[in-house]
Amino acid sequence: MDFDLVVNILFATIRTGTPLILIALGEMVCEKSGVLNLGQEGMVLMGAVAGFMAAVVTGHPGLGVLAAMAAGMLMSLLFGFLAISLVTSQVATGLALTIFGTGLSAFLGASYVGVGIEGIGAWTVPLLSEIPVIGKILFSHDPLVYLSWALFGLVYFCFKSTRIGLIVRSVGENPEAANAIGMSVFKVRYGAVLFGGAMAGLAGGYLSLAYTPLWTEGMSAGRGWIALALVVFASWRAERVLLGAYLFGAASIMHLVLQGLGFEASPNLLAMLPYVATIVVLVVLANDAVKTRLNTPMALGKPYRPQL
Numbered sequence: 273m274d275f276d277l278v279v280n281i282l283f284a285t286i287r288t289g290t291p292l293i294l295i296a297l298g299e300m301v302c303e304k305s306g307v308l309n310l311g312q313e314g315m316v317l318m319g320a321v322a323g324f325m326a327a328v329v330t331g332h333p334g335l336g337v338l339a340a341m342a343a344g345m346l347m348s349l350l351f352g353f354l355a356i357s358l359v360t361s362q363v364a365t366g367l368a369l370t371i372f373g374t375g376l377s378a379f380l381g382a383s384y385v386g387v388g389i390e391g392i393g394a395w396t397v398p399l400l401s402e403i404p405v406i407g408k409i410l411f412s413h414d415p416l417v418y419l420s421w422a423l424f425g426l427v428y429f430c431f432k433s434t435r436i437g438l439i440v441r442s443v444g445e446n447p448e449a450a451n452a453i454g455m456s457v458f459k460v461r462y463g464a465v466l467f468g469g470a471m472a473g474l475a476g477g478y479l480s481l482a483y484t485p486l487w488t489e490g491m492s493a494g495r496g497w498i499a500l501a502l503v504v505f506a507s508w509r510a511e512r513v514l515l516g517a518y519l520f521g522a523a524s525i526m527h528l529v530l531q532g533l534g535f536e537a538s539p540n541l542l543a544m545l546p547y548v549a550t551i552v553v554l555v556v557l558a559n560d561a562v563k564t565r566l567n568t569p570m571a572l573g574k575p576y577r578p579q580l
Contacts, residue, residue, distance in 0.1 A: 281522070281529060282409045287483060289521025290420045291316070291475040291492075295499035296506070296513045297427050298471025303503060304431070305464035306444035306571035310366025311351055312472050313496030314373020319344040319476025321381040324487040327480075328384060333392045337416070337477045344473020345466050347373060352465040356458060359575040370496070378489045391485025392416065414482045416474070423471070428510040440464060444569035447576040457576050472496070498546065505553045507567040516553075523549040 295312050302309050323340030327333045347369060355365045395418070397411040431437035440460055442450045447457045475495070480487050498520055506512035527542030535542075 277529075279405055279408050281525065283412070284525050285518055285522045286409070286413065286417060287521075288524045289517040289519075290417050291478050291483070291495055292499050292502060292517035292520055293420045293424060293514060294471045294475040294478065295496060296502045296517060297423060297510065298468035298475075299499055300503050300506070300508055300510065300513055301427060301440065301471075302464045302468035303572055304444045304508060304569055305440050305461045306447060306569055306574065306576070307352075307355065307461050307465055308362045308366065308573040309348070309351055309355075309369075309465060309468055310363060310500065311347065311369025311373065311496075312366075312468075312499055313492055313494070314370035314377075315344045315347045315469055315472035316373075316476040316479070316492040316496045317377035317490070318347050318373045319473030320480040320491055321377040321384070321476075321487055322473070323477035324384060324387075324389070324480040325380065327389050327391075328387055333390070333481050336481050337392075337474065340477025340481070341470045341473045344469040344471070344476065346469070348465045348469020348472070351469075352462050355575070356461050356465070359577060362573050362575070374490070381487045381489065384487045385489070387487070389481075389485050392482040416478045416482050419474075424510060424514055431510065441569070444571055447571050451578060457578070461576070494547070501553065504564065507564065508569065509567075520546050520549060 295316060299309065299312055319340035322343035323336040325336075326339030327336030330336070351365055351369050354360045355362045392414045394412055395415050401407040401411040403411070431441070439450070439455055443455060443457050443460045450460075451457050476492065479491055479495075484491070499517075502513060502516045502520065505516050523546040526545050530542055
């Protein structure tokens with residue numbers, strides 16, 4: 273295999289894995305607080321269409337990124353009001369949010385299909401981008417890729433070394449005990465849900481403003497669902513989320529690489545690789561159910577009703 277091809281594969285793996293990192297980190301924080309939000313796919317699509325529309329109207333991709341995050345947070349706020357305040361089923365509410373987001377994004381973006389924008393271009397880091405091999409792979413990306421690394425570091429440090437991370441984990445493990453020692457379960461869970469919404473919206477903005485600067489219906493292509501599986505694969509640990517996102521990112525582009533190398537197989541079959549990888553990972557995890565159960569937040573998916 274040509275060495276330049278390997279460099280290009282690693283470069284594309286980072287770009288492809290970036291939205292998965294953003295969605296999965298947001299969902300991980302959400303689940304650490306005990307809230308299971310299955311509406312990631314809908315929030316990603318709403319972030320993608322809102323970001324694209326804002327960029328077209330204002331002519332500024334940066335404002336599009338902010339609009340994408342705001343759209344994701346609004347969707348998550350709706351989820352939080354229903355699932356946290358009104359104590360509805362988190363699973364049913366999340367699924368409804370995905371259906372709602374998918375339909376609303378298609379409706380809002382119907383007149384923007386085929387519209388072209390300049391999008392967010394690459395920002396090469398001076399000097400570092402000139403390092404052979406590594407410079408191309410690590411320091412020649414758009415700003416949102418670097419932002420995803422910064423957010424990963426922030427989430428990792430938060431849960432590893434800060435009181436905020438400890439509070440979120442406490443609420444996710446035992447909300448009644450956390451409330452008894454003065455923690456506001458509702459505030460913590462709302463904060464985690466809003467953070468997850470902002471990250472999903474940002475992932476959508478990355479898709480429509482940087483990865484492929486255009487809007488098409490259903491352009492998230494199931495990344496919200498893959499990210500949900502990724503959180504389980506990662507056992508709710510940020511460093512494994514990063515590794516898993518790039519693993520799925522590599523699987524997502526392998527069908528293009530294999531076709532380029534002349535591998536004779538149906539393109540549709542090869543395009544199934546990332547989804548097959550997801551299923552294989554979940555099957556492997558099922559063989560270690562005890563370890564998975566030990567890492568799962570104890571109150572995940574369970575509604576909290578304060579004692580009156």
